[in-house]
Amino acid sequence: MSQKLVFFLLSILITISWFKSGLYYGGAEVGISPYYNPARYLNIQQFIWWADVAPGTLVPQFISAVPLYFILSLLQNLLSPLMLQALVFFCLLFLMGYGMYLFTLSYIGKDKVFYAVIAGLFYMFNSYMLVEVWHRFLYGGFFLAAFLPILALFWKLWIQKGNFVHLVILLLVSLISSYMFGNLTSFIALWIAFFLLTLAEAVFPWQGRINLVRVTKWFVIGLTFFILTNLWWLIPVAKVSTQVLPNQHSSEDNISTLVNISKQTILPYILQYANPFYLFYTQELGSIYKNTIFLILPWIPAIVIFLGLLVVLKNKKLAVLGLFYLITIIIAKGAANPFGYPYIWGFMNTFFIGVIRNPFEKLGVLLPFFSSTLFVIGLEYIFLYTTRRFGKFISRLAICIILISILIFAFPMFTGRVFNKPDYPLLVQVPDTYKQADNWFKKQKDIEGNILHLPFTNNDVVTYNWEHGYHGVEVNEILFTSLPSITRNVGIKRVDDTLRSLAFIFNKPFLNNEQILNLLQSFNVSYIVFHKDMRWDDVSTYGKNIKLNDLFEIENTLNSLDFLENKASFGSLIIYKIKDSFYKPKIIFSNNYDLVDAGESNIMQTLTFSKINSQITAMGEEKDNVLWENSSQVLIFPRTILYTWEYSKEVLDSMLNKSIIDPNDDALPFNQLKLAKQRLFLHSGELLSETLIDKIMSANNLILELNKYRINQNIPPQSLLKSYDDQINAIFTSGFDGSSIQRILRSLLAKVFTLHLYVLERFYNSGDTDNHVFAKELYDRLNTYLINNKVLPKYFSVGKETNGQSQRRVHSFYLPKSASYELLITDNSMFPLYPDIISKLHINLDGNPLSVTPSSRDDFTHLTEVELDKGVHEISYVMYPSSNLVSNLNEFKLEGVSQLVNNQILKFTANPQVGSAATMVLDKLNGGDIYEISFEALTDNADKFYIEMTEDTEGDNVVDNCTKTTCYPLELVSTSKDWQRVSFVTTPLNIATRKANLRLLLPLNQFSTLTFTVQIRNLQINRLMDNNLILRKKLSNDSLVSSPSGYLTSFKKLSPVKYEGRIKLDKPSFMFFKETFNPGWKLELFKDNDKFKIDKHFLGNLYGNTYYIDKTGEYNFKLEFEPQKNVNLGIMVAGFGWVGILIGFVYSVLKTKQ
């Protein structure tokens, strides 16, 4: 009893200390505390489709949180959020300590209560719990750490005795703690512990085959019941998450994370359970952790644990714990040396293992779990040894010092500092105005639709200026309970792209009232809540283009819209309502729409072309052309855009020769690849791309070798061609598709492999031996690989009779039907920058020249009308630089000690006191543009020079020397006395950018007494021709406005995953259901006793569901999200599991009585 009291009182004291401020904790990944409104969380998370995070998203894994939210929702009316959170934290703390006390007691014997208590305390206050559990602030981690000892204890008892009572308790505890299974890694950690405990019972020591069979039997029964009773969350997670996960992380992402995290789990860190990121780099728990004494403190328990490890090896009951601890270190350190490679191997070969890409965070809790017992064994050994050698006083002193060292190291646990996040404190108090606003919504009668929260940042994290601040996942769906909230992105690329439009349309340059109304209607918005309490200029949260969140601009826009009414204000919240006459319901019918294949276009471009009509997109290939036949116009944007280089034979030969002569010439593609490896991939953890580059470089050497034979007109050995063949196959059959190298270096690879194709082609054309025939085979195979992996387009030939070199932008379109299409080019406002643009574009269609007769329209140019067959087509044009945007250096405004010399040279000087800069304004820019900036530089001492490009969408033009704005640091050879050529291409501008400040900067040199100078001449800023090509087919002359072709006569939302109602169709129609597209949404119609399944399911308005109903008349309908049935199935099977375990329990009781 007294031991319980120790943990009880300690937990109470810590909880009081944590909550003494009267505030609760929230923010970061968990969002606002789930204790704020658990009933609301319960309502949302009992479904795997979260409809209240409008327009809806699939989240299967959090269904496991339902039991916790159910319990909390029962307490919600009795306790405040603060009290709820305090109660849960108290329970978790108590369970950690008391659970470990009981677990240790089961090993060391009931006569060692004192040491078992110490084990419980060590488990509560070790550095892993301090940093990786409490400071990391992930609820899954809290629950796993708290419940692991008690679950392990009951598992151990079950395995030892086979008593169903223990198993029933275990399963009940796992049900209560199922919140932790929201992260599948908790399940893995738990079962690693269970498996090891079973192994201990089965073979340590070996008690014969009978014992092994007995233990195995209990293990299998336990595992079966555990899985059966957890199927209610396992089935949906297993069935649905497997579809979701690969979209979120690729294998290469996982390996990269693993390798980089493993740099922080090297032995000097992991043996002391330290997470260097929080303790030493960000120092979120205080700089004191870098103090020498604090660097020493965690080693004291680490040494005691290792001492305990050696001692237990001589103890019959405990020896196995020593082995398990060593295994746990190997598991928790991930890919760090030694023995780290199996992790990488596993990640490469099994995608699923990727869930443990951060092994220390996910599985590291096993370290304190196994070591707590070892710690007290070590402690006991020290006590006995020192008593023997030095007497009781010294031994007690030694024990006290060890224990105090642990408590001192864990001091943030006692002060509440453990939750300290310097930039964004975790303390939260939601302003009362939110409750008032929510109550206002509750009082509105018959409200429907979605609430749009502005500013919409297209991010899932937000920073508010509340009294105690808030920074974490956006949670308006919890704060506003009456309607679903459009408040953050939903993690599905297509939908997030479309939602991004909401970040643009309330601000220049996309401000367009019709467009705003159309989008609001398309997203079923009925109310807008404008948050003036948002810290809109938080660059670290929203990225550099914060001007798009400007509260003043957005409020002006909202106030000027005649279809909005300002309905109420609550503190910093303003509520607008869409006037009833403009509101459009969740389900509408139309047969007037644009058929859109959005491809790689940005959302604003798509919407601009589609004007204000609805859009429908086919999912995959449409078989019966129903979309085509009913649409007003067909808009096809390029699905893939590739950049290729056309070189003359002379240029190709010269590049190949130079590659042999000067392997350090950075202008050559082969050498650029080498540099790219060093800059981008070496030590980045992207092992696959690193390996692929090595293979490509080997292939480069082989192709250069082959070229030598070709030039000397010698026949190469077949082994050379065979080696090349092997290398090429190895590159393209080992994960190239989807790799970082394919994504990042696509255009460089196009250059590299153009050289390969050229050499192969020249070689196989030079003879007809077996080698030449084999070379032709190789050419064809390589070409196929390059096309299939989207490195080169289909229609591409090397060594053309062109002059010098030129770059092509190749647009690949998929056409749903053979027809005559208009070919359009976007952004014609840029054309004045390109003299004789049309004649220089050299447009090709499927590799053949296409003549065009351009005519300019509003914001695009009609190039020609072209007959195209159904299928894939490539249309390309030559990209060439615009005229120089810097006509005169006088346009630069000089700062500091910069000078303009003879109107020809800009001279920048910097010393320890002052730097210099020159700025010019680039106006009339076009969003998404890229520029090539080049100049010649003469440097004296300076080895770095900066070019800033501050866009009008970025924060105020702060002179911040390249820390916050878009900036390009350029390296100069400080020892060179010659003019150096510098050239680089900018990243694309934000699509809302229309103006930018270009600033050339030589900052003051703080670390040198020398004077630095940089002179610049021949400065060129050229826009790269990067306009999109679009295909359009107008099919109807009707006004491009959606017209209703059917009506909802009744509509009822039965749940977030089920709707019913009645519809009346005047003619076959398209039904737009304004919920995020998912093939799981199924529509059924009923008439009399007939049931009709509607399987023509399309993407509507670039995010939602659209069904084609080929019927007229009145029907009852049912719309249901079918994957939710997996949850029902899981609950049913789990129910059987519980019945089974109860039968086993009763049987076991009866058997015992007999």
Next chain:
Amino acid sequence: MNITKKVILTPVVFLLSGFIFAFLDNGIEIERFDQIIQPIFFAVILTSDILLPSFRKNLIIFSCCLLVLMILIYLLQNLMIADWIGRLGFGILFITIFSYTPEIIKRGYLEKF
């Protein structure tokens, strides 16, 4: 174990464990010579653990010394060397303690190191 058995087993255990440790540390592809130093070292340790069991206690002491040295070097802020020494020490400890596994399975504990 007689001498003949030892003579036969030594290269077999050394080579086999060398390959396994090389894979555990670096995978199949070895790019640099220094990548096989540690696996060779570990192979020597395992070979001596199996063939010279009486030497194991010294190896445990040696590995503990290396781990203590790791702590000292870590406190002197030389992380790279601390890591290098630490993984060597931990590796030796791991291999040596696991070489006792048959005995632990048999008796449930070690009578002596």
